[in-house]
Amino acid sequence: MSSPDTLTNSKTAQGPLVEARGLSHVRDGRTVMAIGDWQLQPGAHALLLGPSGSGKTTFINIVTGLLTPSHGAISVAGEVMSALPPASRDALRRRTIGLVFQTLRLIPALSVTDNLALAQQLALGHVDRAAIAGMIDRVGLAHRAAARPRQLSQGEGQRAAIARALITRSRLVVADEPTSALDDANAARMIDLMFDVADATGATLLVATHDGRIAHRFANRLNLMAPVAA
Amino acid sequence: MIGLSLAYLKDRGLNTALNILLLALSVASLVILLLFSSQLENRFDKDAQGIDMVVGAKGSPLQLILSSVYHVDIPTGNVPLDTVPLLRRQLGVAEAIPLALGDSFRSFRIVGTEPAYPALLGASLADGRMFSAKMEAVIGADVAARTGATLGQRFVGGHGMSSGDEGPKHEETPFIVVGRLKPTGTVIDRLILTRVESVWGVHGIEDPGEDHHDGESAEDHEAHAGAAEVTAVLVRFGSPIAAVRLPGFINRQTNLQAAVPAVEVSRLLALVGVGLDAVRAFAVLLMLTAGLSIFVALLTALKEREGDMAMLRVIGASRAAIIGQVASEGLILASAGATLGLLLGHGVIGMAAASIEQLRALGLNAFAFHPGEALIVAAALGIGLIAALIPALRVLKNDIAETLANAR
Structure with missing residues (x-):
C-alpha cells in the first residue's frame, strides 16, 4: 500500500513507466517545480510544456535521478529513484533512460560514430557497429560520421545527440529542448525520427520544450506553470 | 575507456x-646517472679485484691507484727493482706483481709485467700463448678489436701513455703479438701486456739478471742494469694482519708509497658523489616538475571537461x-614518458661511450640494465597516477x- 505522497518499488507491476506522487522542488526557499501526481504509460509520447523557468529541466533531472525532489517521490520502471543508493540509481538510468540535453554534451574528442559507440558500450556492454551506422544514416549524418562535434553545425550536433540517446534502445527517452537549434524541416525530421524509433522499440518519449512547432505532435501533454512562491 | x-x-x-x-627528460637524467655511477663503481671494483695494495713512488696515493690499477693517469714515478723481492719477502704478502709503464700503441698502454697479472684479473687466452720471451706481447680484447692486430703481427710502441700514431717511436725494438685475451670487462681488455724486461729493453736498460753483452765491461753492465726500475708493484695479501700492518709500515719507514685501492676509490667516489648527488637532486626535481606539469594539464583539462564527465x-x-578513465590518462602519459626516458637514457649512454674515448675506456654499456631503473619507472608511473587521481576525485x-x- 502506498500513501498519496509515497511510492513503493514494484518492478513486476505492469503500471506506468514514470509515476510522480505529490512532486515538487524547492530551491533557495522558492518552489521551482510543482507537478503533484502524474503518470506516463509505457510507449506513450509525452510533452512537458512550460515557459522558461517553469521547472522543465528540474523535472527532467528528478526523473533521471540526477536530483532528489524536496517533496514527494518519483518512480521509473517501478523503482523509486530517491529511495535508491547512488550506484543503483546510476544503474537504473544506464539501463532504462536515454537523454538528450539542451546543450549537446557530445564528447569533443570522439567522432560521431565513437560517441554513439561509447554510449552503447556503457548502456549495453557491447558495441554494434552496424546499428550505429544505421542510426547515423537515419539522422542524416552518414557523411559526418567521422567528424568531431566541433566540426558539426548546431543542427548536426543536435541530431548526433539524439542519435546517441536512441542507440541505447532505452525504455524511456528524455529530451530537453531537442529541436531548439534546428530549422523547421530538421525539427520535423527529428521528431519523426524520435517517434519512429520509439515506436519501433516500444520506448516511451518524454520531451520538454517550449518549441511551439512540435507541440501539436503530442497528444499527452503536461503543462508546467510559472514559478510560484513556496 | x-x-x-x-x-x-x-x-x-x-x-x-x-x-x-x-x-622523459627527467627519467633519462636519472637513468643516465644510475647507469653511469653503477657501471663506474662496478668497473672500479672489477679492475681492483685481488689488488689489496699498490706500492709506488711517493706522491698522490690516488694518482698511484689511478695510474697502476685503472691505467687512467700518469704514474707518480718509478721505484727500484729491489722493491719487488723486498715485498715478496714480507710476512702476509701472497703475491707481488711488478708493473712497468711508459709506452703505448695507438693509445693502448703497454704494460711490462708478469703472467700473474692477467691471472689476477681473471683473464684467459682467446688464442695464442702467454708472453715469455722479451718483446713478446699479449693483447687485450679491445686492443685486438680496435687495432685489428693478429697473432704474429709486429708493432712499434710510442713513447708516452696515450700516444696515437704521432710522437716518438721505438722503431728499433718492435713487439710481436703472441696471444690475445678473451674479453673480461676489466681494464685489461685495453692493455698490451709484455715482460718487464721488454719495457727496459725498449728504453735501453739492461736486464740485471742477464749476462753482460760481448764487448761490454762488467762496470758498464752494472751501470745499465742499475737503472732497472718498475713503476709500481701490485700486492695481494695472504693474511688480514698484513693489510693492517704493511701500508702504514711502508709509508713510514721507506721512500716508497703504499696506497690501498679500496680507500682511494671510496675517497674518489665520495668526491665524484657530491657532483652526482647534485645532478641526481636536479633530476628528481625535474621529475617532480614533470609530475606537477601532468597534474596541471589534467586539472585544466578536467576543469574544461567537467560537463563531459557529468555527461x-x-x-x-x-x-x-570515471576515475579509471582519468587515471589511465595519467598512466598513459607516465608510461610513454618513462619508456621514452629509458630509451633516451640508454641511447645517451651508448652515444657517449661511442664518441668519448674516456667514457669508452670506463666500459660504459648502453645495453646493461640496472634494477634501480624499475624503481625510476615505478616512481614515474606513481607520479602520473597521483597527478591524475587528484583532479579525478575533485x-x-x-x-x-x-x-x-552550469555548463548550459
Whole structure:
C-alpha cells in the first residue's frame, strides 16, 4: 500500500513507466517545480510544456535521478529513484533512460560514430557497429560520421545527440529542448525520427520544450506553470 | 575507456607531447646517472679485484691507484727493482706483481709485467700463448678489436701513455703479438701486456739478471742494469694482519708509497658523489616538475571537461569508470614518458661511450640494465597516477545536475 505522497518499488507491476506522487522542488526557499501526481504509460509520447523557468529541466533531472525532489517521490520502471543508493540509481538510468540535453554534451574528442559507440558500450556492454551506422544514416549524418562535434553545425550536433540517446534502445527517452537549434524541416525530421524509433522499440518519449512547432505532435501533454512562491 | 583516454590525449596533442617529453627528460637524467655511477663503481671494483695494495713512488696515493690499477693517469714515478723481492719477502704478502709503464700503441698502454697479472684479473687466452720471451706481447680484447692486430703481427710502441700514431717511436725494438685475451670487462681488455724486461729493453736498460753483452765491461753492465726500475708493484695479501700492518709500515719507514685501492676509490667516489648527488637532486626535481606539469594539464583539462564527465555519468559511466578513465590518462602519459626516458637514457649512454674515448675506456654499456631503473619507472608511473587521481576525485565530488546546468 502506498500513501498519496509515497511510492513503493514494484518492478513486476505492469503500471506506468514514470509515476510522480505529490512532486515538487524547492530551491533557495522558492518552489521551482510543482507537478503533484502524474503518470506516463509505457510507449506513450509525452510533452512537458512550460515557459522558461517553469521547472522543465528540474523535472527532467528528478526523473533521471540526477536530483532528489524536496517533496514527494518519483518512480521509473517501478523503482523509486530517491529511495535508491547512488550506484543503483546510476544503474537504473544506464539501463532504462536515454537523454538528450539542451546543450549537446557530445564528447569533443570522439567522432560521431565513437560517441554513439561509447554510449552503447556503457548502456549495453557491447558495441554494434552496424546499428550505429544505421542510426547515423537515419539522422542524416552518414557523411559526418567521422567528424568531431566541433566540426558539426548546431543542427548536426543536435541530431548526433539524439542519435546517441536512441542507440541505447532505452525504455524511456528524455529530451530537453531537442529541436531548439534546428530549422523547421530538421525539427520535423527529428521528431519523426524520435517517434519512429520509439515506436519501433516500444520506448516511451518524454520531451520538454517550449518549441511551439512540435507541440501539436503530442497528444499527452503536461503543462508546467510559472514559478510560484513556496 | 582506454580508447576514450587515448582520444582525449590525442585531442590535445601538443600538450600531451610536451608532458611526455618533460617526464622523459627527467627519467633519462636519472637513468643516465644510475647507469653511469653503477657501471663506474662496478668497473672500479672489477679492475681492483685481488689488488689489496699498490706500492709506488711517493706522491698522490690516488694518482698511484689511478695510474697502476685503472691505467687512467700518469704514474707518480718509478721505484727500484729491489722493491719487488723486498715485498715478496714480507710476512702476509701472497703475491707481488711488478708493473712497468711508459709506452703505448695507438693509445693502448703497454704494460711490462708478469703472467700473474692477467691471472689476477681473471683473464684467459682467446688464442695464442702467454708472453715469455722479451718483446713478446699479449693483447687485450679491445686492443685486438680496435687495432685489428693478429697473432704474429709486429708493432712499434710510442713513447708516452696515450700516444696515437704521432710522437716518438721505438722503431728499433718492435713487439710481436703472441696471444690475445678473451674479453673480461676489466681494464685489461685495453692493455698490451709484455715482460718487464721488454719495457727496459725498449728504453735501453739492461736486464740485471742477464749476462753482460760481448764487448761490454762488467762496470758498464752494472751501470745499465742499475737503472732497472718498475713503476709500481701490485700486492695481494695472504693474511688480514698484513693489510693492517704493511701500508702504514711502508709509508713510514721507506721512500716508497703504499696506497690501498679500496680507500682511494671510496675517497674518489665520495668526491665524484657530491657532483652526482647534485645532478641526481636536479633530476628528481625535474621529475617532480614533470609530475606537477601532468597534474596541471589534467586539472585544466578536467576543469574544461567537467560537463563531459557529468555527461559520461549520465549515460552510465560509474564513478570507478570515471576515475579509471582519468587515471589511465595519467598512466598513459607516465608510461610513454618513462619508456621514452629509458630509451633516451640508454641511447645517451651508448652515444657517449661511442664518441668519448674516456667514457669508452670506463666500459660504459648502453645495453646493461640496472634494477634501480624499475624503481625510476615505478616512481614515474606513481607520479602520473597521483597527478591524475587528484583532479579525478575533485571532479567526482561535483553535483552532476549542477554541473550540467552550469555548463548550459
